[in-house]
């Protein structure tokens with residue numbers, strides 16, 4: 001499932017290298033209509049729909065699990081395409097009626113026109129969603145990494161808040177989660193205005209399948225505006241926290257996922273000889289002579305320079321396993337992003353060039369105004385305490401982001417088709 | 432050990448917590464102090480009590496500052512996925528032991544998958560202490576299809592009772608343990624040891640696949656000068672120094688005092704003929720002596736170990752550097768990083 005064929009040039013939101021034109025961002029958050037579908041997409045839908053009809057006919061005669069699976073995969077496209085065709089046909093009929101000489105006829109047609117237009121835009125939207133390839137990591141569990149942005153302790157305190165927010169959200173939603181790493185910075189004693197600790201870095205694993213798709217929109221810079229505990233003049237400070245969402249392997253790594261590790265084609269494959277493992281403790285006597293408690297481990301992936309250190313557990317073994325888990329996830333995400341970069345470069349000839357960079361904020365939590373704003377989805381929500389408790393309001397924010405992500409995936413898909421069309425024309429002209 | 436500069440105490444107090452300065456002299460670094468304090472706090476919050484948490488944390492830090500091992504205070508030590516219960520009077524499992532036990536387990540699983548035999552793998556662990564070695568081997572085997580049958584032996588009644596507790600404490604992770612592992616009190620120096628073991632505890636003429644042992648291996652003088660204070664003052668001498676063996680018995684072997692358990696265990700191995708023997712040792716020099724003792728058996732008893740290896744402190748998950756050495760004309764593979772920690776003997780060419 002993970003070895004991604006090249007045709008899946010899906011666009012995903014990931015802040016590390018995201019690049020959507022801001023004009024599009026604004027439009028997409030309010031857009032209700034997807035403008036006319038490019039011919040290429042319609043052609044693909046038509047082919048898949050025909051295939052579905054064929055498979056259904058075959059299944060009626062004699063059931064076969066493989067055929068059924070394929071039919072299930074393309075069912076949504078086929079159904080949406082039929083709706084689309086129906087609306088299209090209705091529309092052309094209405095249009096001819098509008099030209100009618102009979103005034104009453106024209107009036108009736110006019111009345112139906114609005115409904116039919118809505119049907120058409122709904123079905124084209126559904127069709128493009130159905131055509132959008134699923135993100136290759138979508139079904140996986142995920143790791144949520146929380147790291148304070150540069151600057152003072154206020155960012156660290158807020159990092160703790162963000163971490164607890166996701167932890168509570170998982171609990172409220174009934175997701176199974178596990179703290180992989182929760183490391184505070186040196187000044188453990190100090191507490192933030194809400195009693196937080198100064199977080200250095202934390203990793204939460206959400207074990208449910210599909211968590212990656214659920215949380216991937218949370219990746220990016222989260223900004224806080226509030227009055228810190230240490231602020232005597234009552235001034236509001238702004239700090240930032242980075243959130244990364246990485247794909248992770250299911251808990252009881254079944255033989256299939258274990259073989260993904262050994263498969264050099266897989267995004268999760270790491271050549272063990274590329275990794276340097278260090279124990280972070282003073283050397284000296286070992287064995288029965290001492291009963292050491294130091295258990296910290298640091299792994300360095302030499303080709304990429306990615307390092308992971310882990311010292312949460314009293315067991316060196318557990319620390320090493322956790323470090324490998326995080327390392328695999330980071331590397332898989334990086335490889336994925338590199339491929340997406342290629343796809344985006346192709347697309348950029350079609351979409352405008354205003355880039356959103358790694359440092360751009362995706363969300364603001366403003367305590368004074370009791371407000372949570374998602375800048376991509378262009379939505380404001382009040383009841384900040386409920387957001388930070390991981391309550392239903394955070395769920396609404398995330399829903400808005402899901403809608404936004406779906407829209408941008410569609411736009412990217414359309415842009416991909418357009419870019420491919422341009423490229424093929426160029427190739428033809430070049431001949 | 433060098434004295435710590437006063438400034439570091441001040442930093443521990445200011446940057447970690449006032450109680451941190453209690454832990455610093457035993458932990459030595461700020462990082463390690465912060466970790467131990469976190470583990471102590473976690474422990475207190477996980478184990479409810481009528482005594483307020485703050486007081487319990489302070490008490491534990493105070494005891495720790497006197498050198499009491501953290502594992503005795505928290506009453507556990509993780510060992511792979513297992514949680515091993517630790518009690519005064521029984522040695523705390525070490526990280527090096529964990530590392531080579533994992534390594535042994537991977538050797539066993541790769542060899543059992545290639546052989547088609549369905550009879551269980553028989554493991555005998557001498558000087559078992561908490562029982563950590565056979566329990567971890569069994570735990571690792573749960574995923575594979577191979578069956579194990581383990582016996583752990585210790586002279587200490589406390590150790591045997593704790594090993595049994597460890598079995599039930601970890602039953603969720605090793606469901607097969609209740610039927611496939613037994614802990615028995617016994618003195619390996621007893622003259623009837625091998626016959627009794629066979630008569631009472633092992634199936635008739637069972638072949639032993641693996642004999643493991645982490646015996647006492649520190650000489651009395653090293654015990655005074657080379658062990659950490661918290662080991663010397665708080666862990667059982669019986670588990671560390673082999674001087675509980677009567678001198679007339681140890682004289683018979685004509686070896687160094689600290690090597691006497693290896694002489695005896697190799698003798699037992701000569702009788703029981705296990706396919707593999709895994710012996711933890713104190714360091715490189717003792718490893719070489721034990722290898723020589725094993726080689727000497729070829730002439731005296733006809734016991735031929737086709738493969739002899741020395742494993743270093745970290746051997747599991749560490750890349751093989753292809754190191755080797757030669758002892759008495761035999762090529763000895765050396766695996767892992769750190770000091771010499773294990774002598775591995777095998778009658779099989781694996």
Ligand SMILES: C[S@@+](CC[C@H](N)C(=O)[O-])C[C@H]1O[C@@H](n2cnc3c(N)ncnc32)[C@H](O)[C@@H]1O
Pocket residue numbers: 288521522523524525528557558559560561562563564584585586587590617618619620645646647669670671675
């Ligand atoms: C170094 S501890 C090893 C404990 C455990 N196997 C481990 O690795 O953590 C040595 C053990 O040998 C036991 N022992 C000492 N003399 C013995 C003897 N003569 N026969 C059997 N066991 C003995 C001690 O009670 C102690 O539990």
